[in-house]
Amino acid sequence: MLGRFLGIALAVIGAFAVGGxxxxxxxxxxxxxxxxxxxxxxxxxxxxxxxWITARVFxxxxxxxxxxxxxxxxxxFVPTHRWIVFGHHFAAIAGPGPLVGPTLAAQFGYxxxxxxxxxxxxxxxxxQDMTILFLSTRRDGRSLGQMARDELGPFGGxxxxxxxLMIMIILIAVLALVVVNAMKGSPWATFSVAATIPIGxxxxxxxxxxRPGRVLEASIIGMGLLVLxxxxxGWVDQSAALRGLFNWSGAGLAGFVIxxxxxxxxxxxxxxxxxxxxxxxxLKLGVIALLAIAIVVIHPExxxxxxxxxxxxxxxxxxxxIFPFVFITIACGxxxxxxxxxxxxxxxxxxxxxTDVRLVGYGSMALESFVAIMAVIAATLLDPGVFFAINTGxxxxxxxxxxxxxxxSGWGFPVTVDQMQHLAREMGxxxxxxxxxxxxxxxxxxxxxxxxxxGRGLLAMWYHFALMFEAVFILTTIDAGTRVGRFMLQDxxxxxxxxxxxxxxxxxxxxxSALIVAGWGYFLYIGVIDPNGxxxxxxxxFGIANQMLAAIALSVATGILIKSGKLKYSWxxxxxxxxxxxxxxxxxxxxxxxxxPHLGFFAGASQLAHxxxxxxxxxxxxxxxxxxxxxxxxxxxxxxxxxxxxxxxIADMLRVAVRCARGLPTHAxxxxxxxxxxxxxxxxxx
Amino acid sequence: xxxxxxxxxxxxxxxxxDAYERYLAHHARAHPGTAPLSRRAFYLDEERRKWxxxxxxx
Numbered sequence: 056m057l058g059r060f061l062g063i064a065l066a067v068i069g070a071f072a073v074g075g076x077x078x079x080x081x082x083x084x085x086x087x088x089x090x091x092x093x094x095x096x097x098x099x100x101x102x103x104x105x106x107w108i109t110a111r112v113f114x115x116x117x118x119x120x121x122x123x124x125x126x127x128x129x130x131x132f133v134p135t136h137r138w139i140v141f142g143h144h145f146a147a148i149a150g151p152g153p154l155v156g157p158t159l160a161a162q163f164g165y166x167x168x169x170x171x172x173x174x175x176x177x178x179x180x181x182x183q184d185m186t187i188l189f190l191s192t193r194r195d196g197r198s199l200g201q202m203a204r205d206e207l208g209p210f211g212g213x214x215x216x217x218x219x220l221m222i223m224i225i226l227i228a229v230l231a232l233v234v235v236n237a238m239k240g241s242p243w244a245t246f247s248v249a250a251t252i253p254i255g256x257x258x259x260x261x262x263x264x265x266r267p268g269r270v271l272e273a274s275i276i277g278m279g280l281l282v283l284x285x286x287x288x289g290w291v292d293q294s295a296a297l298r299g300l301f302n303w304s305g306a307g308l309a310g311f312v313i314x315x316x317x318x319x320x321x322x323x324x325x326x327x328x329x330x331x332x333x334x335x336x337x338l339k340l341g342v343i344a345l346l347a348i349a350i351v352v353i354h355p356e357x358x359x360x361x362x363x364x365x366x367x368x369x370x371x372x373x374x375x376x377i378f379p380f381v382f383i384t385i386a387c388g389x390x391x392x393x394x395x396x397x398x399x400x401x402x403x404x405x406x407x408x409x410t411d412v413r414l415v416g417y418g419s420m421a422l423e424s425f426v427a428i429m430a431v432i433a434a435t436l437l438d439p440g441v442f443f444a445i446n447t448g449x450x451x452x453x454x455x456x457x458x459x460x461x462x463x464s465g466w467g468f469p470v471t472v473d474q475m476q477h478l479a480r481e482m483g484x485x486x487x488x489x490x491x492x493x494x495x496x497x498x499x500x501x502x503x504x505x506x507x508x509x510g511r512g513l514l515a516m517w518y519h520f521a522l523m524f525e526a527v528f529i530l531t532t533i534d535a536g537t538r539v540g541r542f543m544l545q546d547x548x549x550x551x552x553x554x555x556x557x558x559x560x561x562x563x564x565x566x567x568s569a570l571i572v573a574g575w576g577y578f579l580y581i582g583v584i585d586p587n588g589x590x591x592x593x594x595x596x597f598g599i600a601n602q603m604l605a606a607i608a609l610s611v612a613t614g615i616l617i618k619s620g621k622l623k624y625s626w627x628x629x630x631x632x633x634x635x636x637x638x639x640x641x642x643x644x645x646x647x648x649x650x651x652p653h654l655g656f657f658a659g660a661s662q663l664a665h666x667x668x669x670x671x672x673x674x675x676x677x678x679x680x681x682x683x684x685x686x687x688x689x690x691x692x693x694x695x696x697x698x699x700x701x702x703x704x705i706a707d708m709l710r711v712a713v714r715c716a717r718g719l720p721t722h723a724x725x726x727x728x729x730x731x732x733x734x735x736x737x738x739x740x741x
Numbered sequence: 742x743x744x745x746x747x748x749x750x751x752x753x754x755x756x757x758x759d760a761y762e763r764y765l766a767h768h769a770r771a772h773p774g775t776a777p778l779s780r781r782a783f784y785l786d787e788e789r790r791k792w793x794x795x796x797x798x799x
Contacts, residue, residue: 131790143755267784391799396795397798601799
């Protein structure tokens with residue numbers, strides 16, 4: 056009775072808040088509206104939709120032993136308390152993605168991104184994560200690729216594997232580009248990010264030799280050192296002698312990141328990757344909690360309008376109309392296919408009871424979605440003029456500050472050179488113009504939130520702390536991703552020549568790591584030399600790839616639901632699948648076929664080729680033009696391949712569904728047989 | 742006090758600080774009479790295992 060009353064109250068408050076957000080026009084809206092709407096919508100989704108799915112669609116069985124219990128080995132298979140699994144799973148899924156995407160999508164105004172983040176997660180992303188987690192838990196914790204192979208057939212498995220490798224390469228490239236853009240020409244940022252490497256190694260040595268496995272104390276020491284590193288960056292920035300050592304152009308930094316990525320992938324994990332993984336997890340959880348508190352405490356007004364004129368497709372941050380591009384730009388935070396790999400990786404091996412999948416799968420994604428809402432707030436509380444000045448490449452608004460502010464003010468978002476210089480000085484930077492990629496504008500937003508909550512005057516410190524925070528887990532993603540990509544490549548190449556498949560044979564390790572690094576390094580380099588900032592090309596490609604992986608995961612889930620006689624519930628995953636298929640295909644079609652040179656890859660390539668041939672380009676641009684032309688064509692073909700793979704997997708799933716409906720044989724279910732659990736339900740269940 | 746203790750234990754479990762103790766307990770139950778790995782060997786092995794698959798996302 057009380058529960059029902061609470062549910063109705065939540066629904067009313069939530070509807071009121073969403074209505075308030077949607078109807079609030081032409082006057083500033085308070086961030087608390089967004090927070091309230093978000094919390095209510097997650098609570099309703101969790102309380103009703105997720106509960107209904109677990110009960111009716113999954114028929115979760117609390118008395119059924121999970122793989123953690125049956126295969127308990129005291130290591131990866133361990134029945135774990137659900138809140139601990141929740142924490143682990145959340146730390147694994149939440150990376151820089153939900154911070155960057157919503158920041159970029161703020162060019163449309165705060166409304167489109169917010170609505171997509173809320174409804175996309177509750178109806179799509181959370182459902183995907185929870186379903187894959189449940190299916191994998193029923194199948195001894197098998198991976199998405201294995202489940203696709205077992206349940207659909209070899210093609211689905213191959214597509215999932217190939218898709219994962221491609222998305223990984225694009226993902227690493229775009230994240231590396233975000234870090235490089237945040238560090239270029241900024242000795243302070245470069246120093247504090249660079250300092251995370253020796254700090255990571257120091258902690259690695261501590262955890263191996265001095266106090267093996269004492270993770271907590273090592274993490275606390277490491278966090279102290281990281282903060283010290285940020286402060287030391289300020290001194291370096293002041294020192295005329297040291298400044299030059301850390302003042303690099305984008306191309307120089309890209310070179311460092313590429314070499315770093317290769318080295319980090321071939322050294323043992325205990326030396327750098329594992330210790331920094333601990334630090335990044337602590338930072339991530341701490342900063343997210345601080346940010347939530349700070350936003351509620353200062354509840355800022357959002358200065359960005361609900362909708363901007365850029366919904367028509369002329370946006371300076373990235374090209375394309377609101378449909379489909381808001382749904383592509385915000386992947387993480389609403390629906391992220393990559394999560395399916397975590398949900399079918401380490402997490403299902405820790406689930407102690409099937410009833411925990413609601414909290415772990417659905418709940419963690421709802422929290423990530425909340426992080427994305429905070430990113431929307433941090434981006435839209437800036438003056439819109441400032442937001443566009445930071446996030447727009449020089450190729451779009453003009454290379455000089457005067458030209459940039461004139462263009463941006465002309466859009467109706469007034470900003471002055473003085474204002475930007477004052478802001479840059481406050482943040483301890485030389486300039487904030489054209490720092491594309493989302494990280495710097497997010498850091499400016501976070502710094503202003505933190506400094507008004509926890510004491511003014513430390514703006515520059517907070518700004519660089521926020522940048523370091525983003526960089527730490529981007530670097531962790533780069534290392535971990537390169538390593539995983541290497542394993543996948545070795546697995547693949549091992550079929551061609553057996554020694555290449557040996558993960559401990561050093562020549563193969565060096566060679567395959569170099570191949571993976573060359574893959575993302577290429578896209579990083581092109582992104583750095585692109586005068587429009589590179590992010591406007593790479594981020595949509597990443598969004599399409601990530602949504603493609605989600606479509607594959609949802610196809611696998613839908614196919615399994617249909618095979619297990621749940622056809623009438625197949626819309627639970629089939630609905631989000633259909634939406635993602637429409638969105639990614641429309642976006643891909645426009646990116647490939649559009650005649651608008653800002654939007655279409657081929658159109659962009661031919662416009663540049665035309666300019667090059669007619670001699671209209673200045674010498675510096677003419678030198679890089681052939682590379683940019685080739686890259687746009689390559690991106691177009693990649694988009695075509697992504698789309699083809701998605702539709703082939705969907706067709707494969709439909710083939711299985713039709714065979715099922717006709718009563719023809721399909722691959723047998725790979726579900727592990729039921730065994731009765733002997734564990735007491737931990738934590739009371741719910 | 743009980744509350745603080747639960748928080749501390751949660752923090753240790755979340756960070757993996759207590760992984761070795763849990764392994765020892767499991768080892769004593771599942772393989773009595775055999776020698777468990779040392780703290781360092783266990784730590785190195787665990788890190789290698791954890792970072793051999795996808796465990797971080799975007």
